[in-house]
Amino acid sequence: MPAAKTIWKKLIWTWKPESEFEAGDSIVKNLLLHWFPSKVTFESLSFRYSLWLGTGSAVLFAILTLTGIVLMFLYVPSVERAYASVKDIEYAVAFGWFLRGLHRIGAHLMVFVVFVHMIRVFLTGGYKNGVAAGQNRPLNWIIGVVLLLSTLLLSFTGYLLPWDQLAYWAITVGTNIALAAPMVGEQTRFLLLGGNTIAQGALIRFYVLHCFVLPTVVLMLFAWHMWRIRKDGGLACVDQVALQQKREKTQPVKSKTYSLLGIAGTRTVHVETALVDEDRYATNSSPYLTRRLLVAILATAVLAALFAIGIEAPLEEPANPAVTSNPAKAPWYFLWLQELVADTTLRFGGFTLNGALVGGIIVPGILAGLLLMWPYLDRSPVSATGVWFGPERLRQNLVFLFIILLIVILTIVGTFMRGPYWVLYWPWETWVQLPRLF
Amino acid sequence: MKSQNSDMGLAYLMGFVLLVVTGWVYWDYYRPEWKEYQSEFRSMIAERFGEERAQQIPLGLQQIWVPELNRVDRCVTCHLGVEWEGMEEAPNPFRAHPSGILEKHTLIQYGCTVCHGGQGFATDAESAHATSSELHWEDPLLYKEIGQSLQVNDPTALLEIKCNICHRYDAYTEGAEYINLAKEIVSQRRCQLCHKINGQGALIGPDLTYAGDLSPEHYDYTNVPGKEAVFNWHLVHFRNPKDVSPQSVMPNFNFGPRETQALAMLVMSWKRANMPASYIPPPNLTPPAPPADPATEPAAQ
Amino acid sequence: MKTTNPPSPEPGHLPHASQVQGPSRRTFLDRLGLGALLAAIGGQATMMLRALVPDVLYEPPRRFKIGAPDQFPQGATFLESERLFIFREQQTFHAISAVCTHLGCTVKMIQLNPPQQVEIRGETVQEKQEFHCPCHGSKYYGEGTPYAGPAPERLAWYHMELAADDGQIVVNLTEPVNQDFRLTV
Numbered sequence: 001m002p003a004a005k006t007i008w009k010k011l012i013w014t015w016k017p018e019s020e021f022e023a024g025d026s027i028v029k030n031l032l033l034h035w036f037p038s039k040v041t042f043e044s045l046s047f048r049y050s051l052w053l054g055t056g057s058a059v060l061f062a063i064l065t066l067t068g069i070v071l072m073f074l075y076v077p078s079v080e081r082a083y084a085s086v087k088d089i090e091y092a093v094a095f096g097w098f099l100r101g102l103h104r105i106g107a108h109l110m111v112f113v114v115f116v117h118m119i120r121v122f123l124t125g126g127y128k129n130g131v132a133a134g135q136n137r138p139l140n141w142i143i144g145v146v147l148l149l150s151t152l153l154l155s156f157t158g159y160l161l162p163w164d165q166l167a168y169w170a171i172t173v174g175t176n177i178a179l180a181a182p183m184v185g186e187q188t189r190f191l192l193l194g195g196n197t198i199a200q201g202a203l204i205r206f207y208v209l210h211c212f213v214l215p216t217v218v219l220m221l222f223a224w225h226m227w228r229i230r231k232d233g234g235l236a237c238v239d240q241v242a243l244q245q246k247r248e249k250t251q252p253v254k255s256k257t258y259s260l261l262g263i264a265g266t267r268t269v270h271v272e273t274a275l276v277d278e279d280r281y282a283t284n285s286s287p288y289l290t291r292r293l294l295v296a297i298l299a300t301a302v303l304a305a306l307f308a309i310g311i312e313a314p315l316e317e318p319a320n321p322a323v324t325s326n327p328a329k330a331p332w333y334f335l336w337l338q339e340l341v342a343d344t345t346l347r348f349g350g351f352t353l354n355g356a357l358v359g360g361i362i363v364p365g366i367l368a369g370l371l372l373m374w375p376y377l378d379r380s381p382v383s384a385t386g387v388w389f390g391p392e393r394l395r396q397n398l399v400f401l402f403i404i405l406l407i408v409i410l411t412i413v414g415t416f417m418r419g420p421y422w423v424l425y426w427p428w429e430t431w432v433q434l435p436r437l438f
Numbered sequence: 439m440k441s442q443n444s445d446m447g448l449a450y451l452m453g454f455v456l457l458v459v460t461g462w463v464y465w466d467y468y469r470p471e472w473k474e475y476q477s478e479f480r481s482m483i484a485e486r487f488g489e490e491r492a493q494q495i496p497l498g499l500q501q502i503w504v505p506e507l508n509r510v511d512r513c514v515t516c517h518l519g520v521e522w523e524g525m526e527e528a529p530n531p532f533r534a535h536p537s538g539i540l541e542k543h544t545l546i547q548y549g550c551t552v553c554h555g556g557q558g559f560a561t562d563a564e565s566a567h568a569t570s571s572e573l574h575w576e577d578p579l580l581y582k583e584i585g586q587s588l589q590v591n592d593p594t595a596l597l598e599i600k601c602n603i604c605h606r607y608d609a610y611t612e613g614a615e616y617i618n619l620a621k622e623i624v625s626q627r628r629c630q631l632c633h634k635i636n637g638q639g640a641l642i643g644p645d646l647t648y649a650g651d652l653s654p655e656h657y658d659y660t661n662v663p664g665k666e667a668v669f670n671w672h673l674v675h676f677r678n679p680k681d682v683s684p685q686s687v688m689p690n691f692n693f694g695p696r697e698t699q700a701l702a703m704l705v706m707s708w709k710r711a712n713m714p715a716s717y718i719p720p721p722n723l724t725p726p727a728p729p730a731d732p733a734t735e736p737a738a739q
Numbered sequence: 740m741k742t743t744n745p746p747s748p749e750p751g752h753l754p755h756a757s758q759v760q761g762p763s764r765r766t767f768l769d770r771l772g773l774g775a776l777l778a779a780i781g782g783q784a785t786m787m788l789r790a791l792v793p794d795v796l797y798e799p800p801r802r803f804k805i806g807a808p809d810q811f812p813q814g815a816t817f818l819e820s821e822r823l824f825i826f827r828e829q830q831t832f833h834a835i836s837a838v839c840t841h842l843g844c845t846v847k848m849i850q851l852n853p854p855q856q857v858e859i860r861g862e863t864v865q866e867k868q869e870f871h872c873p874c875h876g877s878k879y880y881g882e883g884t885p886y887a888g889p890a891p892e893r894l895a896w897y898h899m900e901l902a903a904d905d906g907q908i909v910v911n912l913t914e915p916v917n918q919d920f921r922l923t924v
Contacts, residue, residue, distance in 0.1 A: 070787045070791065073791055074790070087559035088559065091512070091560055091565075092512070092559070092561065092795045093790050093793075094467060094792065095790050098463050098786065099786070099787065099790055164574075288443070291443075291446055291449065294445070294446075295445050295448045295449045298449055298452035298456060298776075301452075301456060301783075302456050302459065305460075306459060309463070316574040317576055322653065323653045435659060435666040435667060436665075437576055437669065437706070438578055438587075438588065449776065450768075450769070450771075450775060451772075453772060453773075453775045453776025453780075454775040454779075456776075456780075457779035459779075460778075460779050463786065464782065464786075483903070487903070494902070494903040495903070501795050503797050503798075510797070512795075519904075521902075521904045522903075522905070523904065
């Protein structure tokens, strides 16, 4: 044992290990660090592979939880008082505008980051299994898709809470699209709203879903998502590293470090080395993973804070069922669907094709179904796992990107180019002014 | 020896940026607009009335909460001279409120916005006065700025619209000159021959009992020049009904600018008053003897 | 973000920052950076907690105007919603709380006709009224000192002054005073 430690050293040695022994030991001696493998590949650590988007999503979720808790002390979920409580947060609560702004922009950022994370995982074939036995990355992909849907639902339920015109009519549009679902549409809407209209029942249901139910679901799925990564041997790029190692023949080296890949490959310690844990390919999680995590956390926090200061959180007139917003728009992440709904309402002779069914149920249903099923439909070889634009997956990547592009274009049109009366405005045209009282 | 990776350096850089951002937010909290007004007012009072009286001026956010009206008004954070005797000539926001009306409508019982309009929640002048449509507040402060954008005869009289929301059953309300004029015209011209007013009248024209509650999108502005505003619509309509709706059978009464403003104000004041019965005054049905003033007599029909 | 990958550590020993470059400058920057980081995090955390300390209260104010001095008759006036007794003797005023110091009920004022002689703290005083609490039977002399029942303390007296702006009497419930206090107008 080294010489007697100072108090400071005793507290922080797991974060600043000073020997190989301490680095490995810290993972099993620290509650937060036991989350991580003791060694992590350079490829996994790199920014260029994963863009650290998964971490970004998690950090945003943490920011949303913290700001959300503070806001829960200040916001009142009753139709008579909700709007006034949000006004008070904006004007009369110390730093209220900033916390609300951070919460709102964090929410939008999280939807965006989770979406881009999904794109990254698809493009790198991260949903595919690799060389080790017992992997189940397709399962983790499904967990991820459910996390994406939960994120969208979290944002949607939160959108209603200010109880202003923006909130009221966005949720009207959203829940009416759900109405178009065959057989279950009406019942779903009825249960979601706690009635037929958007009133106190809807507000309190959305509030409980938003503050308790959905965050719990996300937390549990997140834990499972992380656990699956450990069980799968790490990020998909690790399998690439393992494949590369198989091509190189190395001297047998005695090592006490076991890797899942080594054991799962039914090799003894002496035949091939600790494989991926070799110094060439990996390093200690403490402190190198932790440091990079710190950078990712701070970068996300700084980005969110700057956005929150630069972009004001909107609050329109108090919700008024008698006066419809013009235009009445769903939240931006559903605007591609609303645009589809508007564009797929077609009339042939006496027959009308219900756009809400096509754009609101069928198209997203098919896309979600394909998304969930794709890992099982994918026939590409293992060499395409954990690589950006692996040549064997070129075609599916291109089709995927094309669909994403369509979604992005529809979202841009719906957000920036649809003005009052859903008229199409080019970016240089000014929107018509709506009449006022004075 | 390969240099250490620059992660910690990057982390410290981010930490520094976050510190600057946090610092900015703190600075913004500790230097709001109203603090300047409060210190200016303090020095003003200290100069005129002495340091001791200046010490009594409350600092920080002030609000008047009127639970019966479900309103909270923070106007008095900047409008500190509202009840100060001697500040009647001071520049706004320090000017004292005319005392006569304040005695009948105390600050504690009424607040400010129920009469003046504006956004009581707000703590900066622009948001509180809520003149701009960007603010999404449909109840702007009824004063010069709004009046000038509407090109009315007398912008400062717009305030009377709100008087009439409670005082609508008065034949005559002291201090509401334009509203009184409008009510006189309504009874002289017998608008109830075609319109329902206060629940009584014919149905040849629309029911005007709650005309002030009608949403702006229900009006047709094609023949209304300038701002698309309900008030403007009424001004043009009273000037000559057929200018706005060519098929209208409403006669042209040749109202002058004073009458059109008065009538537009009256119609916009006909709203559902959502307040407790104790706030609705008993109607004053006795008008004073009207002064014979040929200048305001409209042309004989 | 382009960063170099962490170096391969030699078994048993990780390099210290101080061994890589000039020791004092590097550690000074490290300390500065760490300080900035901790200050930033501390600032954010403080913001979140500070937001929970209300800046405005939806409550009746604790310091309020009760009217012009001439509005008050000689003798006692009971302000029901403020739970205060205002006493006027010629041009002097004082305010006594009507909140019983036992468990907070509103005490009743009992007029003593004819006035009685009582001894309070060694002095003999003529009392015109006293206070009785209906809840548990506490009784107080006219200046608030309890003499019967469970009340542990005298009724509170509060500071009064004239408002600087319009001359109304202002009572300040955040500033209790002793029984010698009088406001003379």
